[in-house]
Amino acid sequence: MAEEELRIGVFVCDCGLNIAATVDTDEVRSYAESLPDVVVAVRNKYTCADPGQEEIKKYIHEHRLNRVVVASCSPRLHEPTFRQCVTEAGLNPYLMEMANIREHCSWVHGDNEELATQKAKDAVKMAVARARFLFPGHEARIPVTDAALVIGGGVAGIQAALDLADSGHQVYLVEKEATIGGIMAQLDKTFPTMDCSI
């Protein structure tokens, strides 16, 4: 991998107006293009939507990209989306990096467009710098124990335990009191149908 020439594509998302109302995404895009090893930088209205994802795949093929940086929302929200997207284009998912220019930028700096844009540019610069050192990751498959623990035997716990058991799974229902039923068992009738609680 170290021998391979780096070819980074940067995708800057407007997120409608969520980002673009505060951050000058076109400026961020052209700035991204000036960064080392960036081959192409693209601005999308909604990068996570199908057309946005198709564009990423198209550029990966056309520009033989081997690293992708998506400047959009939090990786806690859409990292799985874009990892899947680059995987479908034949890239290892760990070669995709995100820059959070929405939750950590446009949404909290709406009162300072200039500095918000500056922060977004730095976020992209940092993501590109990091992307240059990314290497492919290989996920291990781990077996799952086919059993569930339900803590609490009130109406919610009982229902969850029954649903899981009816789906064929082993369920352990743990209740701290001497009987299941919870607080609902202490009620007389329940709204809106006025039937008994037990």
Place this chain on the structure above:
Amino acid sequence: MMTLSEVEEVSGYIGNFKVRVRRKARFVDVKECNACDKCAEVCPVVVPDEFQHGFSSRKAAYIPHPQAVPSAYVIDMVQCLGNNPIACAKCVEACEKKCIDLNMQDEIVELDVGTIIVATGMGVYDPTPLDEYGYTRFPNVVTSMEFERLICGSGPTNGHLVRPSDQQTPKRIGFIQCVGSRTENRGNPYCSNVCCMNTVKDSLLIKEHYPNTEIYVFYMDIRAFGKGFEDLFRRSKEEGVHYIRGLPGEITEDPATGNLILKVENTTAARVEEYELDMVVLSLGLEPAEDLSKLAGILNLSLSSDGFVMESHPKLKPVDAPTPGIYFAGCVEAPKDVKDSVTQAGAAAARSSIILNAGTITSEAIKAVVELDKCTSCGVCVKVCPYKAINVDVKAKTGAQIVAAACAGCGTCAAECKFDAITMQHFTDEQILAQIDAALEQEPEEKTLAFLCNWCSYGGGDLAGTSRFKYPPNNRFIRTMCSGRVDEKFILHAFEKGAPIVLLSGCHIGDCHYIDANHWTKRRAEKLWARLEKLGIRPERLQLEWISSAEGARFARIMRELEEMRQKVTPEEIEHTKKALAEYRLSKKKSKEEEETPEPQPEPA
């Protein structure tokens, strides 16, 4: 099904949790017991019955209620006279099935499970501190939970509604809404969701049994927002229930009759009114269960500002905990009614089934890897690994071995290794140093550099964003999976590059998503403060903050405070720091070449 049982410890991860459950001794063999009641008949101990809210009594040998599941008696050993069987043991003699064993011991059960559903419910607000309503001072002021027992067919009065002072059927009943809810002072600030409809239902129940009863409901808003709710509310009004907008300021009692005099500002009629009532029901709000924070500690859950559990995403992942493989159902997540609890339980079961049906899950390729040629087998990594995923033979010096399946990817070992022999995949030194360089290449003096852990602090930043909590933009963020990953060299590098302020931020102590890796973060920060001081650098320029994913407002506040600190850092100070750290780095490099063995590492606190 395990009753009288509590989860004591949970380890492992999605797909492979190990759970330790304490099954408390019931002193009755559940399988043999046929609920004949003979043990209770002979039991000499009489105590208030909790299920009936103390309106009736039970014995120390008892069954919680006739429809209990399992249908078996239990011995209340706190009240029982006979844990020394010579003292009493009447129940043991009376039991024909011989299923009572007063020497029964608690049992520890170990379970292996793939997923966990938390459905521990809620607590109910205690209105005793609200002096103006006189609960506990006036017998005829009861709570909504007590009212449920008084009107229930299986309750202490067999469903005959009577008031506590004289066991007479009340003719004028008042309900007070929002007791402990929607208040900033005494109680909770949120709406408890169910109390309005519960009162509407109660009013109809009374009208059904005693049509001539006068019912007054004192409220600030009636929230009848669910399907069929408005219909029920309308029916209640049609039945003649009086809804009066205004919460009473005071209740007094007529000592001769036990009747209650209630003063209220009727805000619809714009006048102060007085009502004489036979009984008043306080419609209690719901609150987090008392022992929820203990369970949150065991399961590594965060609590939101209202004290209920925090979801992975409030809208898109409302039944998922931030920790993969754990789901929520019912009031543990927020106050909700039976229908919503059942709906959420179904969702939690379905989410859980996805994992259980899959048979296998993939684990992220974020694992520590040892470069054996650099490893000296010093054993530091073994000590700091929260998962005991590293083995090393210190004597044989064959190098550290990492058990990939057990490694959760916190990166503490990579941060603590003095020889840079451990690479943390996807969060390598090169990657993070490159981010620091990029962030501080231009105008570093304008920027606070913050290291945020993925699960808590970065999430707190995300919540600040979704909540639109504004803070100054003079900061740059670097995400690591755990604050334990943040190597001291990253922090020193940032200062050497001209960062005025560096923030190191992780989950609160006790809430770390990697068991206790953040203890090492804390220890490292303490070491760094001492070092910075020695080098003539103000230690306050390195800030350590624990921010949970539920603390969006706090994240923004900390960012504002850091910006104030940043503005006080002078250019001279930054220049001095750069120089001092460059010299320190060179001297350290030199001494490292001379010195071979590292200092021994103490255990974390």
